[in-house]
Amino acid sequence: MGREGAVAAIQMQRVGKRFEPRHADGLAYEALAGVDLAIGEGEFLCVLGPTGCGKSTVMHLVAGFETPTEGRVLVAGKPVSGPGADRGMVFQNDRALFPWLTVDQNVAFGLEVAHRTPAAVRAAVDSNLELVGLTGHRTKFPRELSGGMKQRVQIARALATDPAILLMDEPFAALDAQTRRRMQEELGRIWAVSRKTVLFITHDIGEAIWLGDRIAVMTHGPAARIKEVIDVDLPRPRQNMTPGFVSLYNTLDASIRAESEAMHNA
Ligand SMILES: Nc1ncnc2c1ncn2[C@@H]1O[C@H](COP(=O)(O)OP(=O)(O)OP(=O)(O)O)[C@@H](O)[C@H]1O
Ligand SMILES: [Mg+2]
Structure with missing residues (x-):
């Protein structure tokens, strides 16, 4: 639930998302099923998970670009009915700018x-x-x-x-290593002074540990859900190679790897 006593800024309650086929002969795809997640006001929550599991779909639901087919998505206690100025978004694809x-x-x-x-x-x-x-x-x-x-x-x-809430979908994935590191530090600094609520999706375990208060790991799809949410119980600013960092890295790596393997064997 984030920081003690904090109001949940974002809540996903038993959220399911089924994509209907575009053609009569197509198959529906149940991307998410039973996603439960609460992000406290001012909390920095990172989401990790195997590729294609539904991370972007989670963000699109909170952003109001998609609607859940089951359950509820609440922002500041109210059901999301569309995009709003309270949520700033960075999308994974680079077609998000006005050309x-x-x-x-x-x-x-x-x-x-x-x-x-x-x-x-x-x-x-x-x-x-x-x-x-x-x-x-x-x-x-x-x-x-x-x-x-x-x-x-x-x-x-x-x-x-x-905005009070930042929704960021692999925002630094396309950046070179130096710019990426600089942007991570900048975002950490902005978050520390502004206390924005951040939902941050990444493939990079180190980045998640570097930035997050907590890290949610998703299961593989279809019907993906939140597998576990792990507290990053390390002092800030985070240090890369400390035993705590390495141990958490290995735990997360094993968790995601298990999901990827299960996905490939399914
Ligand atoms: N608009 C859509 N119509 C049909 N299926 C969709 C749609 N959007 C996503 N999906 C499917 O839902 C699943 C989850 O997609 P999503 O983009 O959320 O995954 P992701 O975890 O963000 O993947 P990546 O790690 O590659 O960014 C995928 O199987 C995808 O094909
Ligand atoms: Mg994605």
Whole structure:
């Protein structure tokens, strides 16, 4: 439930998600079944799981881009009925930017929708482009950017409106090792001062331990659910090679590996 006494910012209660076939002769796919998860206000929760298990689907449900076919998804105690300014999102795929807008305009978009003053828009765009190191690329269009740069525009856009909740789907996967490390540190710093609630999906066990208060491991699909939620009981800032870090790494690695093997043998 996150920090002691905290209100659950995000709750998934026995959530199922079944994708209906697009063609009459197709088969439905039950991606999730019985997903239970509560994320406390101000908590940083990481989600790990074998590929294709349904991690992005979990995020899309909380974001309001998908609706559950069973159970309930609540944000701040209310059922999610669609996307909202309370949730900033970084999607896994790099088609999430508006292709007809420049870097500047993509980051400004949510601020303008929220009717911020031009000066406030300018300030938020400037500081967030600076944060992700894209100040020199502000007039470019998404098609002129590398995958890692597009991902950084998404991160700047998600942070610009200062949402209470950040939903991040493998946000750093496309970045080079140095940028990735820098962005992890920056996100950790932003989280520490802003106390945002973060739902962070990653394939990288080290990254999950580095950033998370708790780590949820999913089972393999179909009908994936939360297999276990593990507390990261290590002092911050986290140290890479301490015995605690290594031991937790091995536990998580074995847990995910067991799921991947079960998936391949199914
Ligand atoms: N819109 C959709 N229609 C049909 N099936 C879908 C849809 N979206 C996802 N799925 C299926 O649901 C399952 C979970 O997909 P999801 O993208 O959530 O997995 P993931 O854990 O994020 O994978 P990855 O680790 O590769 O990012 C997959 O089998 C996928 O094919
Ligand atoms: Mg995914």
